[in-house]
Amino acid sequence: ATDVATAATLNAASDIVAQSSETKDSRISSARVLRYAIFGSLDGFAGHHWFEALDAAPKTGDLVLDTVAKVLADSLLYTPCWCVAFLMVMAVLEGRGLRAGVAEVQRDFLELLRGNYGFTLPFVALIYALAPVRYQVACFAALTLAYTIVLSLWANSRPQSSERPAISGK
Numbered sequence: 001a002t003d004v005a006t007a008a009t010l011n012a013a014s015d016i017v018a019q020s021s022e023t024k025d026s027r028i029s030s031a032r033v034l035r036y037a038i039f040g041s042l043d044g045f046a047g048h049h050w051f052e053a054l055d056a057a058p059k060t061g062d063l064v065l066d067t068v069a070k071v072l073a074d075s076l077l078y079t080p081c082w083c084v085a086f087l088m089v090m091a092v093l094e095g096r097g098l099r100a101g102v103a104e105v106q107r108d109f110l111e112l113l114r115g116n117y118g119f120t121l122p123f124v125a126l127i128y129a130l131a132p133v134r135y136q137v138a139c140f141a142a143l144t145l146a147y148t149i150v151l152s153l154w155a156n157s158r159p160q161s162s163e164r165p166a167i168s169g170k
Helices: 002-022 030-056 063-093 097-130 133-155
Strands: none
Touching: 002 030, 002 133, 030 063, 030 133, 063 097, 063 133, 097 133
């Protein structure tokens, strides 16, 4: 429950910062903040179980090899799933439905995945190498605070289409 609440709170806070930097007026879309909080709660729940599973996986006893294995697993399994989930969940929460989510996965998945790798990968390696599993969700939540600001700005700067109304308008 703590991981879910932490991730939800930090995602919401990150979006507030992102929205504040996007406009000159002080209006914050509470609906948009709520969407990021909901996604954050889902991410916190999934992350909690992911870190527990990685920690339970067999280890070599070598810190470098074990860290590389966790980073590879995270990069090849969790992160691509996370990117799909972000695009799909946000489309649904914005009321645009699964069809729009699928279209956005097809259009934006690789860009989001590359951006995710470029921004977070060095920090992911440090967290897996240095943070005990009981602190990993909190460490990733702190990383999320910075990353979600970038993610929110990216998500709301993408081109609009007939299937994709303005995210900040809901």
